[in-house]
Each structure stands twice: as structure tokens, then as C-alpha cells.
Amino acid sequence: MPTVSPDAAPTDTQRTGPAPALAEEHEHLPRAVDTRPAPPRSPITLTAAGDLLRALAAPVRIAIVLQLREGERCVHELVDALAVAQPLISQHLRVLKAAGVVYGERHGREVMYRLVDEHLAHIVVDAVTHVEEGGRFEHREDA
Secondary structure (H helix, E strand, O other), X not given: OOOOOOOOOXXXXXXXXXXXXXXXXXXXXXXXXXXXXXXXXXXXHXXXXXXXXXXXXXXXXXXXXXXXXXXXXXXXXXXXXXXXXXXXXXXXXXXXXXXXXEEEEEEOOEEEEEEOOOHHHHHHHHHHHHHHOOOOOOOOOOX
């Protein structure tokens, strides 16, 4: 079975779900300009948000979240769906669990994993949809 490095981009066979299910209909409307500064957030909140986003910052973890968005899965179902080695899936699940993204519930000999809530799934779906629509981040050397 092929393995995927934690930072490798997912191939077409590793992407989950049909594209139309991810690309929910929406419009790109211009935003009204608000000249008021955004309300300040506490450094603790910003640090926690950064930690959460870092936990999602691997293609395999993104694929896991997309799978769990469709319903609970055990490790072997994720291995089959993503064509990723079981130890790597388990490693990524540990990261997601530590970050509070997923939780596992033992059912006999298996642990069934679920998303803690849908908020993070929306972030992941929006990011994937943004990339599919051509809104890629371009790395600039002068930035």
C-alpha cells in the first residue's frame, strides 16, 4: 500500500468526496468597506487559533476531516478510503485528537472517530473549495 508523507499534497485518488459536495454554491460579492478596526482579540485566543490551524495543516489531516465530515469512521476505513498506511493515519488522528478536532469512542475492538463539531469541517471545506476555484496562495520571495 502506498504511503503519503504528512506534508505531501493529496493526489486525485486521495481526495475525498465528490467535488460538487465540497463546492457548495456561493457568490463572490464585494465586501462593504468598514473603516473601523477589527475588535482586538486576546493573545491567548490568537495563539489557540493558530495551534488549531496548525493541527489542520497537513494534507492527510485535511483528508481525514473531509472523511469524518461524512460520518464516523474507524482507522481501517480511513486507511482504505485514503490509501494511506495505518500507522500514518493513527499518527494524524493523535494530532487531531490532541487539538480537539476529533474524538474517538470505543466500540468493541474498534475506535470510531468523529468530528468534535462542524465548525472546523466548514473551515476545511472552504479552504479546499477556495483552492479548487483557483484561489491558490502564491508564495512570494519578496514578501
